[in-house]
Each structure stands twice: as C-alpha cells, then as structure tokens.
Amino acid sequence: MDFLRSKRKSANKAKERLKLVLIHDRTDLPPGVMEDLRDELIEVISRHIQVDREHVRIQVNQDGRDQHLVAEIPLKPASKGRGR
Amino acid sequence: MITITSGKGGVGKTTATANLGAALAAEGRKVCCIDGDIGLRNLDVVLGLENRIVYDIVDVVEGRCKLRQAMIRDKRLPELYLIPAAQTRDKSALSPSDMIRLTDELRGEVDYIVIDSPAGIERGFRNAIAPADEVVIITNPEVSAVRDADRIIGLIEAEQKGPAKLVINRLNAAMVKRGDMLAPEDVLELLAIELIGLVPEDENVIVSSNSGSPIVLDPKSRAGQAFRNIARRLMGEDVPFLDLDADGGLLNRLSRLMGRGG
Numbered sequence: 582m583d584f585l586r587s588k589r590k591s592a593n594k595a596k597e598r599l600k601l602v603l604i605h606d607r608t609d610l611p612p613g614v615m616e617d618l619r620d621e622l623i624e625v626i627s628r629h630i631q632v633d634r635e636h637v638r639i640q641v642n643q644d645g646r647d648q649h650l651v652a653e654i655p656l657k658p659a660s661k662g663r664g665r
Numbered sequence: 666m667i668t669i670t671s672g673k674g675g676v677g678k679t680t681a682t683a684n685l686g687a688a689l690a691a692e693g694r695k696v697c698c699i700d701g702d703i704g705l706r707n708l709d710v711v712l713g714l715e716n717r718i719v720y721d722i723v724d725v726v727e728g729r730c731k732l733r734q735a736m737i738r739d740k741r742l743p744e745l746y747l748i749p750a751a752q753t754r755d756k757s758a759l760s761p762s763d764m765i766r767l768t769d770e771l772r773g774e775v776d777y778i779v780i781d782s783p784a785g786i787e788r789g790f791r792n793a794i795a796p797a798d799e800v801v802i803i804t805n806p807e808v809s810a811v812r813d814a815d816r817i818i819g820l821i822e823a824e825q826k827g828p829a830k831l832v833i834n835r836l837n838a839a840m841v842k843r844g845d846m847l848a849p850e851d852v853l854e855l856l857a858i859e860l861i862g863l864v865p866e867d868e869n870v871i872v873s874s875n876s877g878s879p880i881v882l883d884p885k886s887r888a889g890q891a892f893r894n895i896a897r898r899l900m901g902e903d904v905p906f907l908d909l910d911a912d913g914g915l916l917n918r919l920s921r922l923m924g925r926g927g
Binding site for chain 2: 590591592593595596598599600602603606607643645646
C-alpha cells in the first residue's frame with residue numbers, strides 16, 4: 582500500500598487537501614480558530630502542570646463521519662528539586 | 666423510493682436516474698422516474714421522451730390533470746414511466762409536502778420511484794429528498810464534487826434520511842493508476858459512507874444521451890454494465906464491483922478495502 586501511495590501525485594494532494602477542508606466544513610471550525618484553541622489550552626494546562634509548549638499538537642481527526650478533537654500535550658519532566 | 670442527488674451539478678445525476686430507472690425496468694420492475702429539477706427539465710431528453718410530454722409534475726400538483734395522465738410510458742421498456750418537470754414555472758410551485766402526497770399516490774402503482782434531484786441544497790433538493798426511503802449520492806473523483814457530496818451527506822443525515830449510498834461516476838482507471846485521480850478507496854475513506862457503484866468514464870454515455878437511449882440498453886458498454894450492477898444492488902442482490910483496471914490492481918485494492926470495512 583505504501584509503495585502505491587508514494588507513486589501518487591496530484592491525487593495524493595487532492596486527498597490531503599480534501600481531508601482538511603472536510604473537517605472544517607463538518608465542524609464549522611475555521612482553520613484560524615485551531616491556533617487560538619492551542620494557545621488557550623496551553624495556558625490553562627500550564628497553570629497546573631508544566632507543558633512542553635514546543636511539541637503541543639492539536640488536530641481534528643476523522644473517524645468515519647465523526648470528528649474528534651485530539652490534543653497531544655507532552656509534559657516537562659518534574660524538576661529534580663521538587664522531588665519529595 | 667430512491668432519490669438521486671449530488672450537491673454539485675454536472676456529475677451525472679440525470680444520467681444515473683435515467684439508467685437506474687431503465688435498468689430496474691429491464692429487470693421486470695415497474696418504475697416511475699420523476700424529474701425534480703423544476704425549470705431545468707432534462708430527464709425527458711436523456712430518456713428520449715421529450716416529444717411525448719403533455720402534462721408535467723406541477724400540472725398534477727395543481728390539479729390540472731390526474732397523476733396517470735402525467736406518466737409518460739417508455740415504448741422500449743413498457744414498465745418504465747416518467748413524470749417530467751415543469752419547464753417554465755417558478756421553483757416555488759412545488760413543496761416537500763406536495764412531493765410526499767404525489768409519491769404516496771404513486772407508491773401503490775409502481776415497484777420503484779426514482780427521483781432526479783436538482784443540484785444545490787435549496788428547495789428543489791429538499792423536495793426531492795422529502796419522500797425518499799433511500800438516497801443515492803453521485804460524485805466524481807474530483808475535489809469539488811467530493812466536497813459537495815460531503816455537505817449533502819451531512820444534510821441527509823440531519824434530515825434523518827441516511828445513511829446515503831455512494832456512486833462514484835466517471836472513474837478513469839488510467840488516471841487513477843498514474844496517481845492523477847482520486848482512487849475509489851480515497852473517496853470512500855473521505856466520505857465514509859457505503860459504496861453502491863463505480864462507473865467508469867465512457868464516451869458511450871454521451872452517445873446514448875445524444876440519441877435518447879439509456880446506456881444500460883447497450884450490452885457492450887462498461888458504464889451500462891456498471892449501472893445495471895447498481896440497479897441489482899438496489900434490488901438487494903450482492904453483485905461484485907467491476908474490475909476497472911486491466912491488470913486487476915484497482916479491484917484487488919478495493920476488495921481489500923471492502924473486506925476491511927466488513
């Protein structure tokens with residue numbers, strides 16, 4: 582399957598573009614809102630726990646015709662000084 | 666009662682309606698096709714019945730004729746009828762409840778009613794899906810058609826007419842093979858609904874509509890074969906999908922996909 586995909590050219594582009602467009606069509610979620618959502622999530626979670634801001638990823642995944650908002654928020658390791 | 670719709674115009678709704686109606690009639694079922702595109706009547710010319718129109722659907726709804734008088738009988742397939750769209754009147758002449766009343770009267774008379782929906786998501790589309798028991802969405806393997814199909818699928822779910830079934834029309838196997846056309850598996854993955862037909866691009870579709878003879882009546886056409894298969898699937902038969910690719914690659918990939926989906 583993978584070697585077939587790597588041969589794809591414009592069809593592959595079409596699929597990737599459609600994936601994103603359909604997610605926004607289905608959820609009424611403009612692409613710009615995702616960035617705001619990311620920043621606000623980081624802010625809220627950072628109040629309680631240290632977050633690795635550079636590697637936070639937030640996206641909408643498709644599962645059949647359902648959409649899931651998936652946030653991957655890596656945490657910073659506890660600093661040694663805090664060990665009890 | 667089956668409604669054929671697509672969202673986008675020009676993907677082959679009218680051709681599909683004409684051919685599915687003709688194929689069901691050729692299988693011995695009594696079928697009435699309804700042109701739901703008020704103001705832009707076309708199903709009559711594709712079926713070659715344009716010279717026999719006396720009354721249209723708005724005449725029936727407004728009581729100027731009986732339902733039977735507006736049903737044009739196809740001479741090649743005596744079990745096939747057409748109720749044409751009105752050509753000159755405004756689109757508000759018909760409402761969803763008019764459609765439900767009219768088709769309720771028809772239900773007792775025929776085995777299948779196939780409604781050709783207009784493009785778009787406005788009144789004509791709502792009229793066409795109001796009476797539907799089953800909705801078939803036609804799309805092409807092309808970004809704008811797939812996007813519009815997705816919108817329509819969402820609207821049909823919201824109207825509780827789903828789940829709709831999908832026909833991918835105008836597949837060009839050579840283009841899919843060289844990676845320049847969305848493959849059926851891509852479209853299915855994006856839209857996530859049940860596939861009921863794959864129709865290859867076929868010049869004979871234009872030839873047959875030129876002469877007003879549905880392509881399902883041409884035993885040699887591959888598109889005709891594809892539409893005959895869809896008709897049999899609509900009748901509940903389990904028909905394998907056409908091998909669109911000479912070396913079977915596409916079919917193999919697709920059957921794997923279907924197997925995975927259950």
